[in-house]
Amino acid sequence: MQPSAQQTQIRTTVKKLCLIVVVMCGFVVAMVPLYDLFCEITGLNGKTGGRYTYDPATTTADKSRMIKVNFITNTNDGMVWDFWSEKGGMRVHPGELRAVNFYVKNTTDKVMVGQAIPSVVPTAAAEHFHKTECFCFGQQILQPGEVMEMPMRFIVGRELPNNVQSINLSYALFDVTESFQDAAIATGGG
Amino acid sequence: MSEAISAVDHDDHSHGPAKGITRWLFTTNHKDIGTLYLWFSFSMLLIGGVLALIVRAELFQPGLQFVSPDFFNQMTTNHGLIMVFGAIMPAFVGLANWLIPMQVGAPDMALPRMNNLSFWILPFAFGMLIATLFSEAGGLNFGWTFYAPLSTTYAPDSVTFFIFAVHLMGASSIMGSINIIATILNMRAPGMTLMKMPMFVWTWLITAYLLLAVMPVLAGLVTMMLFDIHFGTSFFNAAGGGDPLLFQHIFWFFGHPEVYIMILPAFGIVSHIIPAFARKRLFGYDSMVYAVASIAFLSFIVWAHHMFTVGMPLAGQLFFMYTTMLIAVPTGVKVFNWVSTMWRGSMTFETPMLFSIAFVVLFTIGGFSGLMLAITPADYQYHDTYFVVAHFHYVLVPGSLFSIMAAVYYWFPKWTGKMYSERLGKLHFWFSFVGVNVTFFPQHFSGLAGMPRRIPDYALQFADFNMVSSIGAFIFGFSQILFLFVLIHGIRNGKPAAARAWEGARGLEWTLPSPAPYHSFTHPPKVTDDEAHA
């Protein structure tokens, strides 16, 4: 039997339907970068941007406003290091460059690697919280018992919405020793 | 059911069923495959039911009695996965296989061989899924929603089997959907225009599109998990720059349409049964079609109502609250139409009708609790409590599952050529009806009082509600053994059924003899207005 008109029609339908499946597969792959982009634009998940560069000559402090910035340090489940900041918070003017020190201590007798992940609340402030220097841009490798001082420099942008009076900056510290080793082995380093 | 089918002889070409096991292994016949799906789904219902009864036995009293917390989590996880993907979805696909070719006046499905494949993948998928319960690595314990990082960083090693099982189920559903759409769009008898199609066909057409759209999303999601677990990526791992919230967004982008995949065909079924036993045409056929279409569309833009508490901006919370409430409008249209169909009808209350009326009433209760959950500030209180458990069991058990049972009773004479025992069927209905309400109604109260879901032990003040709930669960569970008995009894001892087994039944399938011949319509039937949609 040669293909009937109906069979040709069925084939066309199936082809169109397969196209839907392919498009939706593409959609889910695209969802990852789109989500990141969306969060970056809106600051929705409280993630802060990478290293901020600015021109000190053109950036001036807005002395008329005072913002309370609170520092919160957490260790993620399974991370045994001590992690603290030199102060719980500070008052800053938008546009002024400020610095604060954070500390970690490896309380174990093994070499370990840590990675801190920042998050800002309220999320509307996330895109205006600029860091010119942060330990969260890299990872920390600590010898047994070692303590490390980690400076963090930041500017609260002058465009910060007026209704925001205080900002919570929270760091979660993760133990990434294992994936660090995997990566080191993969690249042939050590 | 098999002996009934083989009783039909074929004088034209040699197209009767093969004999023995090969008939079932290699079959490309829509009725055989429908039968396979339905029995498969029933066995999954029993397995999933046993897991649920272990959960309810543990929760009968406060304190840890029978199982460890980790095993308890394995029970809830596998219960949810098996019921959603193994019981409800395959049952609807089985019904689609049996009914759609007959209802549109076609000889078989459009792609019979692929049909065989889409069924036979399933036993492997679920074999793999259930095998994880016995694996040394420990069973799946992260809930049916398998949120990362529970299902990635903290998952038992058996999670990889789960991922492949989901891939297989997804492939099966996609092939099934392609088949159903191709059949409906290309194989309707002349004169069966789209707006004359029976409601079951309409609801499945739309459901199949939903499946095509979201199954790839689910497959992509578990693939990302696979990469996170084995290949060092960080899609959902915060330490590596990923975001666990992304998981929830993708999951519910699949998950919310998925819950409508499990209810739209049910809408179709009761839209056949209620007119048949009210002896009236379906009230508002056109609005029924549009309501289903708009529910399907809206189901894509409400997903974050499952995530109100994750910390969304106000605008997002409002958006998802309003769109969710909007779904209640077309849903209300449907309930209104079913009630109006019954209004002043000459109603009789055979078993399928009893299940359908219970569907309308109890599904509506589930819809209302859904509306309560849709109110964002209220959901802050209800989220992750037993109130949510009560909500989705009301829409899924007396909703989806009752509609499946109604369908089995309603079309049983057409499938087997025999009549089940009405007395036993009613008994099954009343046990199920009482059981389901005794089980799930108290869960509204324990939820409102603050009992969290997914816990093996609970505070003393919830003891009474939980005891009642557990008693109901055992009543409901054991009445499904009665269901099995009614079916076997009907197949063996049932009285022969007429072609139009129910006085008020409409639709092309009732113009075929009972049991329906192995190939439905070898010559396209004439579609009269009377035999178009119910």
Ligand code: HEM
């Ligand atoms: C008027 C219609 C409905 C509304 C407004 C609604 C609303 C909601 C909301 C807001 C939640 C999230 C609750 C929470 O986690 O805090 C929810 C959960 C759920 N709904 Fe519905 N719903 C409706 C109908 C349905 C239907 C028809 C089904 C399935 C047949 C369904 C199945 C579920 C399931 C399975 C969950 C819980 C998922 C989980 O967390 O495990 N819902 N519903």
Ligand SMILES: [Cu+2]
């Ligand atoms: Cu939902």
